[in-house]
Structures are given as C-alpha cells and as structure tokens.
Amino acid sequence: MKVKKIIFSFLIIILILLAYYFYFISLNIKSVEIKGNSLAPYLVSGDYVDIDYSYGENNKKISRESLVTFYSKVEGKELIKFVKAVPGDNFHVDEVNRLLLINGEYMVNTDDKLYKLTKQNIKMLKLYEKDLDGKLSSDMYLVFGNFPNTMDSGKFGPILRKNILGKILL
DSSP states (O other): OHHHHHHHHHHHHHHHHHHHHHHHHHTTEEEEEOOSSTTTTTSOTTOEEEEETHHHHSOOOOOTTOEEEEEETTTTEEEEEEEEEOTTOBEEEETTTTEEEETTEEOBOTTSOBOOOOHHHHHHHHHHHHHTTTBOOTTEEEEEOSSSSSSSHHHHOOEEGGGEEEEEEO
C-alpha cells in the first residue's frame, strides 16, 4: 500500500512537470542577444532578452511602451524597439521644438527626457501625419529607439501589426 502511494505521488509529479514543460514550449519563447545600442541605457549590445513570439502568431494586445520585435524590410532583419503610439493614437510633429506629440503629450525616452527629432525624422513623420490626418489606423504602431538617429519610425514611418513578430519579456 505504501509503495502504491509513492508510485502514485511520483507519477503525479512527473505529470505536473510535463504539463509545465509543454506549457512553456507552447509560449514560443526564445532568448536573443541585443545587437546595437539604440535602446541604451535600457538595453545595450550584449544583453540578452526573452522574446515571446506568440505575440506575432495571434492578436495578443500590444500596448504603449512595450518592447517589440518586428521585421524591417529596410534593414532586412528583425529590430527591437519601444512602442510609443498604438492604433487610434493621435500624433503631431512640433517642427519648431523638434518634438513628437502623441495624444497631446511630448514623447520621452526611458530616462523621461524629451526625444528630439532629427530633420530626417521630422520630414518622414510629417509625411505620415499628413497622409493619416495625424491618427494611426487600426493596424499601425509608431516604434522608436531610446534616442534619435536609430532605425525606427522616424526613418521608416509606422509599422503594421502583421509585421510585429513578438514582445520582449522583462
């Protein structure tokens, strides 16, 4: 009788471990090394992050300030950036101060410093502001690094939801 209890307990533990293992496999999580410093000082080249690629496979919600990975046709590779504006958000380029307003508030980086736009950023974002009447459509996101002169929406405009491959887990 005692042996049966031990065997039963052992089988229960194995089943729990197997369920736990398959649950995490199904999440499609992959550890990736950061290459580049567009997210510094938040993340720097050589840091590792876990990416949940299930965000790209289904329509899990992506919120403002999330870190996402997406395929950039311009760069021909995956990039990781902060989501600064989500579908339905209003955006406006303040050319005089070289700043981007999202829903009436100036965009800041992870250090709460104003994100100064370059001339190239202003030119690109003004084109999209005009074309979209300053409002992101239901499948568009603005993504940025932590400072200007990075490969982000300031250089290539909004990204589409279908191009988001995953969300970084921190």
